[in-house]
Amino acid sequence: MRWDRGENTTGHMLDGMHMxxxxxxxxxxxxxxxxxxxxxxxxxxxxxxxxxxxxxxLTRNVLDHAGANGVFGCEVLDGRGIRVRVTDRGPGIENVTRALEGKKSPHSHGLGLGLAGVKRLMDECTIETSTGGTSVVATKWNS
Structure with missing residues (x-):
């Protein structure tokens, strides 16, 4: 297991790591x-x-749905928040709207509540998915 310091999309170092x-x-x-x-x-x-x-x-989804081929990252935001990002190279989410409503995919083995639960538990949540993989970014603020 190895943690590496990450970079954001502008190339600047983040106060976070990925593995x-x-x-x-x-x-x-x-x-x-x-x-x-x-x-x-x-x-x-x-x-x-x-x-x-x-x-x-989110990390369990990498093992269960993306062939154990993903990356987890986290970063501290302004000393008062935490952002987690999980990106994988799986087949993508067939129907994101349905997944966010907690409706199980006919091809899913689990309960189908994971992404809907993430959306409810976190303050911010974005999902990008395609046939080449999925990226979920979720943030929680210390309020």
């Missing part, structure tokens, strides 16, 4: 890192749990 998601152990490393960052930022237990559920759901 490949290939195994269960990678999910646990991602959860541990996010938990540590949120404690340092003074997030409440409730907000910590919301973010940890989000990280768990």
């Amino acid at each position: 490949k998601i290939r195994t269960e152990a990678d999910i646990y490393m991602a959860l541990s890192t996010v938990r540590r960052l949120m404690k340092e930022l003074g997030f409440s237990e409730l907000h910590q749990q919301k973010v940890l559920v989000t990280v768990s759901e």
